[in-house]
Amino acid sequence: MKRIAIGVGENENIIQACHIFKEKHPKTDIQLIYRDEDLVKAVLDNKIDGVVRGSLPASNIMKELKEHYPNMSRATYVNGDEYEFLLTPVGIDEGTSVEERYEMAMHCVEFLERLGKTPKIAVLAEGREDDFGRGKEVSNSIKESRKLTKLIKENTDVEVKNYFILIEKAINDKCNIIIAPNGRVGNIIFRSLVLLNSWPSYGAVTFGIDRTYIDTSRDQSIEGYVRSLVLVHDLADE
Structure with missing residues (x-):
């Protein structure tokens, strides 16, 4: 079973997107994350196949990740x-x-x-x-x-x-x-x-990193977050 982690901030479109995604991919385990530091841990966790930033703010997450992957870009x-x-x-x-x-x-x-x-x-x-x-x-x-x-x-x-x-x-x-x-x-x-x-x-596809991480806008629509979940799911097959 694939494990995907996704960040939940103020834009709860992400919650509805997860429900829609699960209808088509019921065997995928979705882990909801509510804190920046926990999302960074998820990116670094080898037991998680892919991570989507979702609607958590980017600045702290990118800063922490760049300490591990200084050449990271999107x-x-x-x-x-x-x-x-x-x-x-x-x-x-x-x-x-x-x-x-x-x-x-x-x-x-x-x-x-x-x-x-x-x-x-x-x-x-x-x-x-x-x-x-x-x-x-x-x-x-x-x-x-x-x-x-x-x-x-x-x-x-x-x-x-x-x-x-x-x-x-x-x-x-x-x-x-x-x-x-x-x-x-x-x-x-x-x-x-x-x-x-x-x-x-x-x-946004993230480069310069040996993990599958999709960066998203805090203002994205439900459909946009569904597309990000589909992409991270498909890239985890690579």
């Missing part, structure tokens, strides 16, 4: 219009350097290849290509997007293109890995697509 697994993609970075303090975003991109590539999918990367920036010079932050973001695109091209055979700020073109081109210019922008994209516009999401 990518939100989103269902687009008839296709899926990974969006990273999504933590507001993640993806602060080109090198860090490169490692995140490589984790996404490995994950998709493990699922038998062909990676197609879109690199984003905080402006169009011809916006260079319109402020220091914009210019620096464009410069870094060029550097990241070049780094990926030089070190992999994966298809990659710099879309600058044109995320709509990246989505129309069915890119299945989208690299935001930093975690704050990635978090806003996630909230705009998933929480505001109701694009389905499985939650």
Whole structure:
């Protein structure tokens, strides 16, 4: 029997999601966790097959987990219009350097290849290509997007293109890995697509860790938490 642990905070959509999930997977043992420290213990427990953050707050949990896994990062697994993609970075303090975003991109590539999918990367920036010079932050973001695109091209055979700020073109081109210019922008994209516009999401896959851990928003819907439970259940088969 599989054992899955999930965090329960103020958003009790998670409770209803567990009931719905159990109807389809009655042989899976669901353990409800109400404290941050107990969720961290569950992630580190070899007797538990997978963990979903659920509606517990992320900050303390991520801080504790990074003490055990300092290179840990996340990518939100989103269902687009008839296709899926990974969006990273999504933590507001993640993806602060080109090198860090490169490692995140490589984790996404490995994950998709493990699922038998062909990676197609879109690199984003905080402006169009011809916006260079319109402020220091914009210019620096464009410069870094060029550097990241070049780094990926030089070190992999994966298809990659710099879309600058044109995320709509990246989505129309069915890119299945989208690299935001930093975690704050990635978090806003996630909230705009998933929480505001109701694009389905499985939650965030966690990389740089030898455990199956799905990070989720505290504001997710019942259906969103069900999808996260399905994902952690399926990944536990890997």
